[in-house]
Amino acid sequence: MAVFAGLCVVTLLVVLWPVLMGLWPILIAALLHLAAVGWCFRRAWRCNWVREKIRVEGDRLIVEHFRAGRIDRSEWPAAWVKIQVERGHFSEPRLFLASQGRRLEVGSFLPVEERRQLARMLERALRPQSAWRSANPIQVS
Numbered sequence: 001m002a003v004f005a006g007l008c009v010v011t012l013l014v015v016l017w018p019v020l021m022g023l024w025p026i027l028i029a030a031l032l033h034l035a036a037v038g039w040c041f042r043r044a045w046r047c048n049w050v051r052e053k054i055r056v057e058g059d060r061l062i063v064e065h066f067r068a069g070r071i072d073r074s075e076w077p078a079a080w081v082k083i084q085v086e087r088g089h090f091s092e093p094r095l096f097l098a099s100q101g102r103r104l105e106v107g108s109f110l111p112v113e114e115r116r117q118l119a120r121m122l123e124r125a126l127r128p129q130s131a132w133r134s135a136n137p138i139q140v141s
Helices: 002-020 025-047 112-129
Strands: 050-057 060-067 070-077 082-087 093-099 102-106
Touching: 002 025, 050 112, 070 093, 082 112, 093 112
Parallel strands: none
Antiparallel strands: 050 060, 060 070, 082 093, 093 102
């Protein structure tokens, strides 16, 4: 909002002198331009807004994925969930939950360091219930 407000102020200040000189159609063009830019900003923000909520409730791992008016919810048996970290494009880690032939990528919108932190937090949260009694916890590099 602050960027758009700043853009509006600068645009209207630039248009002010020609409008005072009597060239009022420039003001209409500037207002139409600002309306188009505002609509583009809003559309880009609303279409790319993503959030995930991951909870461990009893013996279930619940993942809710929110995206601009749409919610996808999936439940996983916490005892059988494996956390998989794989290298993706540009060697960035990608975080997957896997269980019973299903895979789900989580945290894809997060920066790399926060994705690593999420993997460690999920591993700690699932360790007490895990049926995968491994001496080697996941390696997040």
